[in-house]
Amino acid sequence: MAEVRDKIYTYIGFAIRSGKIRIGVNAIQTLKGNVPLLLLCNTASNNTVKDAQKLAKKFNSKIVLSKVDKLEDIFYKENCKVVAILDQSLATAILDNLNEKFAQFGG
Numbered sequence: 001m002a003e004v005r006d007k008i009y010t011y012i013g014f015a016i017r018s019g020k021i022r023i024g025v026n027a028i029q030t031l032k033g034n035v036p037l038l039l040l041c042n043t044a045s046n047n048t049v050k051d052a053q054k055l056a057k058k059f060n061s062k063i064v065l066s067k068v069d070k071l072e073d074i075f076y077k078e079n080c081k082v083v084a085i086l087d088q089s090l091a092t093a094i095l096d097n098l099n100e101k102f103a104q105f106g107g
Contacts, residue, residue, distance in 0.1 A: 007093075008102055034059070038055060039084075040105055041081045055082070063104070066102055
């Protein structure tokens, strides 16, 4: 399964390098337009989870939970709990490669 994990990290890396991410609830709330995917950290508080669910409803987004790795370790941003992936094709690729380390959250 390491191969699938590497694919997800590769897609996340593409999103970072292309500037197609926003980190944090406040930054995501200010966005206009399409937000196809939200990444949620497994260490997020209940309030942050609720905020992510509100954002998902607002933008008609899917939520993926990072079940093992902290988002702050993936994105090198302290206290990173919610990240928006703004590119539809990268979001689809991430959703197509979910595994035991990254799983869709909610419905």
